[in-house]
Amino acid sequence: MITSRIHHAALSALLIAGLAACGNDDTGNATNPLLIAAKAAGGTVAQMRNEKAEPAAPKRTPEQMAAEALRVNPAPLVMVGFESLGRTQVMAMTGQNGAMRTFMAPSEEALILRDGMVVGTRGLGNDLSVAEPGTEALIRAGRPGSAKRVMRYYNGDGLERPLSFDCTVGPGPKAGVVVESCEGHGTSFQNNYMAQGGHLPVSRQWLGPKLGYVTIQTLRP
Amino acid sequence: MRAHSLLTRRLLASTVPVALLLGLGAQPAHTDPLIGNVLNSYGLPGGVDTPTAEMLPDGTLGGTVSYTDRARRHNVVFQLHPRLTTALRYSRVEGINDHNNLGHIWDRSFDLRFQFIDEQGWRPAVSVGLQDFLGTGVYSGEYIVATKTITPNIRASIGIGWGTLAGKPRTIDTEDNGGKPNVDEWFSGSAKPFGSITWQVNDKLSLVAEYSHDRYLARYLRPNGTIDDVRQGDDEPDSKFNFGAYYTFNPSYQVGLYTLGGDTFGAQFSFALNPRNAPFPSGLEKGPAPVRPRPAPSADPDGWSGAWSADPTAQPAIQTALGKALKDEGQILESMALSSNRAEVRIRNTRYIQQAEAVGRTARLMTRALPPSVETLVITSNSEGMATSSVVLRRSDVERLENTEASRIAEAAQLVDAEPRPDGLVTTPDLFPRFRWKLAPYLELGVFDPQDPLRYELGAELKASYEIMPGLILSGTVRQRALGTMKQRGPGIPGQRGEHYTPEEYVSNPDYEYFNGVPRVRSDTRMYTGSDSPTIPELTLAWYAQPTRAVYTRVTVGLLERAYGGVSGEVLWKPANSPLAFGAEVNRVRKRDFEDVFGFRDYEVTTGHVSAYYEFAEGFTAQLDVGKYLAGDKGATFTLTREFANGWRVGAYATKTDLSDEEFGEGSFDKGITISIPVSWATGTPSRDRAGTTLRSLSRDGGAKVHVNGRLYDKVRDAQSVKLYQGWGSFWR
Numbered sequence: 001m002i003t004s005r006i007h008h009a010a011l012s013a014l015l016i017a018g019l020a021a022c023g024n025d026d027t028g029n030a031t032n033p034l035l036i037a038a039k040a041a042g043g044t045v046a047q048m049r050n051e052k053a054e055p056a057a058p059k060r061t062p063e064q065m066a067a068e069a070l071r072v073n074p075a076p077l078v079m080v081g082f083e084s085l086g087r088t089q090v091m092a093m094t095g096q097n098g099a100m101r102t103f104m105a106p107s108e109e110a111l112i113l114r115d116g117m118v119v120g121t122r123g124l125g126n127d128l129s130v131a132e133p134g135t136e137a138l139i140r141a142g143r144p145g146s147a148k149r150v151m152r153y154y155n156g157d158g159l160e161r162p163l164s165f166d167c168t169v170g171p172g173p174k175a176g177v178v179v180e181s182c183e184g185h186g187t188s189f190q191n192n193y194m195a196q197g198g199h200l201p202v203s204r205q206w207l208g209p210k211l212g213y214v215t216i217q218t219l220r221p
Numbered sequence: 222m223r224a225h226s227l228l229t230r231r232l233l234a235s236t237v238p239v240a241l242l243l244g245l246g247a248q249p250a251h252t253d254p255l256i257g258n259v260l261n262s263y264g265l266p267g268g269v270d271t272p273t274a275e276m277l278p279d280g281t282l283g284g285t286v287s288y289t290d291r292a293r294r295h296n297v298v299f300q301l302h303p304r305l306t307t308a309l310r311y312s313r314v315e316g317i318n319d320h321n322n323l324g325h326i327w328d329r330s331f332d333l334r335f336q337f338i339d340e341q342g343w344r345p346a347v348s349v350g351l352q353d354f355l356g357t358g359v360y361s362g363e364y365i366v367a368t369k370t371i372t373p374n375i376r377a378s379i380g381i382g383w384g385t386l387a388g389k390p391r392t393i394d395t396e397d398n399g400g401k402p403n404v405d406e407w408f409s410g411s412a413k414p415f416g417s418i419t420w421q422v423n424d425k426l427s428l429v430a431e432y433s434h435d436r437y438l439a440r441y442l443r444p445n446g447t448i449d450d451v452r453q454g455d456d457e458p459d460s461k462f463n464f465g466a467y468y469t470f471n472p473s474y475q476v477g478l479y480t481l482g483g484d485t486f487g488a489q490f491s492f493a494l495n496p497r498n499a500p501f502p503s504g505l506e507k508g509p510a511p512v513r514p515r516p517a518p519s520a521d522p523d524g525w526s527g528a529w530s531a532d533p534t535a536q537p538a539i540q541t542a543l544g545k546a547l548k549d550e551g552q553i554l555e556s557m558a559l560s561s562n563r564a565e566v567r568i569r570n571t572r573y574i575q576q577a578e579a580v581g582r583t584a585r586l587m588t589r590a591l592p593p594s595v596e597t598l599v600i601t602s603n604s605e606g607m608a609t610s611s612v613v614l615r616r617s618d619v620e621r622l623e624n625t626e627a628s629r630i631a632e633a634a635q636l637v638d639a640e641p642r643p644d645g646l647v648t649t650p651d652l653f654p655r656f657r658w659k660l661a662p663y664l665e666l667g668v669f670d671p672q673d674p675l676r677y678e679l680g681a682e683l684k685a686s687y688e689i690m691p692g693l694i695l696s697g698t699v700r701q702r703a704l705g706t707m708k709q710r711g712p713g714i715p716g717q718r719g720e721h722y723t724p725e726e727y728v729s730n731p732d733y734e735y736f737n738g739v740p741r742v743r744s745d746t747r748m749y750t751g752s753d754s755p756t757i758p759e760l761t762l763a764w765y766a767q768p769t770r771a772v773y774t775r776v777t778v779g780l781l782e783r784a785y786g787g788v789s790g791e792v793l794w795k796p797a798n799s800p801l802a803f804g805a806e807v808n809r810v811r812k813r814d815f816e817d818v819f820g821f822r823d824y825e826v827t828t829g830h831v832s833a834y835y836e837f838a839e840g841f842t843a844q845l846d847v848g849k850y851l852a853g854d855k856g857a858t859f860t861l862t863r864e865f866a867n868g869w870r871v872g873a874y875a876t877k878t879d880l881s882d883e884e885f886g887e888g889s890f891d892k893g894i895t896i897s898i899p900v901s902w903a904t905g906t907p908s909r910d911r912a913g914t915t916l917r918s919l920s921r922d923g924g925a926k927v928h929v930n931g932r933l934y935d936k937v938r939d940a941q942s943v944k945l946y947q948g949w950g951s952f953w954r
Contacts, residue, residue, distance in 0.1 A: 022659070022660050022661075023657070023658045023659030023660055023661070023684075024656075024657055024658060024659075025657035025658060025659040025684065025686070094510070094511060095510070095511030095512065095513060096511075096514075097511065097512050097513075097514050097620060097623050098514070100623065100624060102508070102511035104508055107507070108507030108508050109507070109508055110507075110508030110509075110511075112511075112624055119624055120624050120953075122503075122507075122508030122509065122954065123505065123506065123507045123508040124503070124505075125500075125501035125502070125503060125504070125505050125905055126501065126502055126503060127502075127503035127954070129503075129627070129950070129953065129954070130624055130625055130626060130953070132626070152626060152627075153502070153503070154502055154503035154504070154950065154951065154954055155497060155502050155950070156495075156496065156497045156498050156499030156502035156867060156902070157280070157496050157497040157499075157865045157866055157867050157869075158574070158575055158865060158866030158867035158868070158947070158948050158950060158951060159866050159947075159950045160626070160627045160628075160949075160950030160951075161950075162626075
């Protein structure tokens, strides 16, 4: 009697646990607060699983990826390496507004560039809302000098928050490379640009405290 | 809880949202409150038991479980304001016997701490605190404490305490119903000093030593007039010195081990969540489709001339294409009005917590779908068929300001009241009727019962809604319990504390449904639990309408909640740009049967309220309801809620009616706190789902309201000035 009751209870517990939410209603449901913890933990597990699963896929070299993208996609293309995410991918232009171009990966993560200068990112979880580099003219001209750089971020509380840095621009150790060194809020970073006739075809730029550096190479202007 | 880099701290720094919109940088020069690293056994920043002057980062919501053989304390702490810490505590105090005869009591208590002087130069931070101040309780006491940073790693605190903190517990009248502040006792009786030193060994480990006068005593006034001293635990602590070690293993979690007087040992676990500290601050939703600038007039003379608008097939084609693109963004294009130079879309946001993000994405899609002659873009937010606001944008501003600081487009945009039924509005075909359903597990928890501190029930829940047309919705919920410890039980038997009616007894005599002449409208709520057969918590037909600008109405008929069914009507006045709103609600309800899902009992009542709402700066919202409650009592409810742009919501309410404290019973008046956290905050994936709970003091009959779903205020506000601009930073997200 008692065991059958326990069996019954265990069985229903299994049934309930197996009952992942299903349905077509995606509009503002109330859930139990414990589910927040469970979901957050589940997300981490899924992330770990993805990280594990990734190496299993046949890894292509950046050269192979570039060659294939150039073959199948007629749009302007950039090769982007997110150093903190350990990921290199080709992104294609999906829109142009003046000099500002939006490049997207197939996963619909976006990088917004103004002729090679990072303006913003979208869909990466710790996005840069907008960068306002006062140094831009100096960098394009390859002229030494100093200026302010404001980086605005989407904050966890839903607000846009600015970080302001003092930057100096000068020639790098290698010919043709311009280095922008910035400092502020107890941190510092260096952006490197290859400036060619006002364009920035190759660069390594800092996106923010969480995303770190990104390397950008123009495949097709 | 302090282990952030300077840079991250800057990102977490609190800023008035309005200041953000007006172009930031110029923050008022003010020093920040002193932030604590260690939570004490009462769940507030402190030493081991004693308080310090420290605060938590603004908006922090945390919890602590602290365990010794004298007490087990469960604390919830919320930093309501940068200088005001609040805590709610549910403790098992050992060694004290009450009518339940368990050898311990379960005790609720509530604390406040206010830091009124900042640390600056030689001057320490100074706070004043009230511990267990609603009614006289085991932990009642008050303090003034100063905390000073000696070296970057060492902080010292010294203070004076009254009541429990001075080892002079306040006398608890066992006949008193409690629950009300005993102002005349505050800071009375003899005072004693206390102090603590905290050494932050490294980022993770903190060591604490303190001097405390708490003797772990409770003092009771018995009905026969004698005063008893009762020990919490076996005896007094051996010495007045307490020591603890606390290890923070990520900014959100901390474990601690401590000793009280060298003979009692304790362990504690605490966590602290901060709304600003989301795992994915910008969310993981995919990048938006970018703006498509218009071609030069010479490249598209037809499009620029507006001649296309004479073609009757133009609008249906554009509406279909735009509707499809919006659907991918979780937006339903309910209707659209289009002329040669103006386009208005009416959208229902089903995905983003911030309406500004929905509006920003819609604006960009409009630049991609509309012919070049359309210059005025109007984005009207619909909620249950009601048009709650219109954002008016110039298309050239959207093109010019794409991906710039969000405040620039905010300045260029206009927010106006939406016209309920404008000319030329074309409803998108085939959207309605709309059927939605969801099958999911549910978990229900019951706390605050001394004889059974944690009850639960687990089962499956089917929710479905059938929207006949926008604003006319049939919806229902069916639940089937699978397992759990929740049982059906009658309310307490008057005069026999700790004893309850069995369900059979309770229904056998109609007189039992009254207590002191007050109908049992909520105190028999557990008669509705524990059913093994399917239950229908809710089954309603709701009709939302908008008779004129800024006026909204709702009528709901059916099984409104688990315990009541009937009719509910509501009207709300809330202009899009007004922080002030007024509303009224009238309900005619009848008590539902305890078991028969469609049956009713005899009790029938009309309740109603007039309400005033005001949205203050920094996300504070106040609500005052005045009217008649379920038991026929008359009174008022005051609610204060703090809401963050990311959707976090923490609120507290109190209701006082014309029932006397005796008629009301334990707790004297109804009060509670509500917490609601958006699921997207934790997962990063965009969704309007929320998780939350209401912790109320006790299920009593005074000041009880009918719980009607879909109240207008929350339906209407998302797209209106305060909340829309609060979340405006996501416009270009």
